[in-house]
Amino acid sequence: MAESPDIDILARGELFRGVPVEVLRELHAASFRRKFPAGETVFQQEDAVTTFYIVVVGRLRVTQTTLDGQQIIIRYLGPGDVVGYAALTGAPAHPGAVTAVDDCHLIGMPAPMLRDIMSRNSRIAMNAVALMGERYQDLQLRLRELATEKVERRIAHTLLRLSQQAGRRTARGIEIAFPLSRQDLAEMTGTTLHTVSRTLSGWEARGLVDSGRRRVIIAKPEALAEVAEEV
Amino acid sequence: MAESPDIDILARGELFRGVPVEVLRELHAASFRRKFPAGETVFQQEDAVTTFYIVVVGRLRVTQTTLDGQQIIIRYLGPGDVVGYAALTGAPAHPGAVTAVDDCHLIGMPAPMLRDIMSRNSRIAMNAVALMGERYQDLQLRLRELATEKVERRIAHTLLRLSQQAGRRTARGIEIAFPLSRQDLAEMTGTTLHTVSRTLSGWEARGLVDSGRRRVIIAKPEALAEVAEEV
């Protein structure tokens, strides 16, 4: 089915799995490629929903900001992920902002076009429901962690989850394969960069992790998992 | 379109909005009514997904429990709401438990039947995507609150939100129209019943609320909103 590399990418993503080739061709015809260098913003919170993207390469960060400037990281996106789920649900505005943390390649297409094709192809719509369900469950889990666990466990859980979705085996352990600062971890776990720094320092001393400037390597994943689970 | 009260109820719910009558008839033919007295469980966390419900009357609580027995309340459901969204997404097991807090009437139908009809009616699938998107946004908001706000503000926000979805005007203010204990509020805001109790006592003294055993009346909604927003 290798008529075009982009069609292959679409076909492999969760959203367009099992969709007939002619529909993929139609999608592809309306799509374009776009690069976002590290640090660039794909869209801001409250922006009108105009375009829909799928990640080809790179990592992006989804954030939400309060009126008084406090920010939290909702999730990270990687290859194959949907960027801007509001285009799926039909919401008029983006509930969060998306920023490239790496150099990224995205496939984009106009949001109304996607909605139209989706309404004529229930397979895509069914995939979209499943996708939203998974994301919903992720948030449920994080909400529970935030509500019931102490900071150290939350950070441990977060690192383990990141290693699942963006871990790279290295000689020194599993490396989180994108720039990740103390501040970022703080915004993911509902704490401050100071507490994150202290926590990592402690783990570093015990040989659990090996971290540096915007870089975290999990040296002993099993030991970290123990920290995450201990009562 | 009043051929049957149940068809009317379905047609008014978010999920089946705009769906042709003959499809509603098909759904109705496969559906049944079921009562759940207050306190009864509709399904447990991890239960297999077999049945799908829509609330007709009553309130239900969706909870998630950790291995070590800690519980949080994900949300409350009321008339028109979907019970067990896993039946929509196709997940094999329920990610949370649902319990009636009132005496409830639900309309139920087999989950595979719903999935089948949905896959043949993209309008239902599109509605489902929109519905999941709304729920996702709700969780995003709560996550942000939990991560960035102090307890008092979280409780205030939670009460205001509950008054939106289940508030009843009374002489003394807006009453949350279902039994709601301090423990319940604690499980919604990620704190302890003690802290909730102290907070409500404080508000009570200032005349903001008027609460009692499993009962909360918001006497001054504007003043409570101020508490929720103040820095």
Added chain:
DNA sequence: CACCGTCTTTGCGCCAACGCAATTAACCAG
């Protein structure tokens, strides 16, 4: 290579919220 901005570390004081415990209040069943 030296500079500068960004990120990280660490010390210290403080306070919001927790945890425990004991008392009181409300509701229900018989």
Added chain:
DNA sequence: CTGGTTAATTGCGTTGGCGCAAAGACGGTG
């Protein structure tokens, strides 16, 4: 009306994590 059960209140001691501040490390840039 009474006894029993469940919910709510409140006092008290403790502490995890915050907030502030200052110093140190890293890495990119001219």
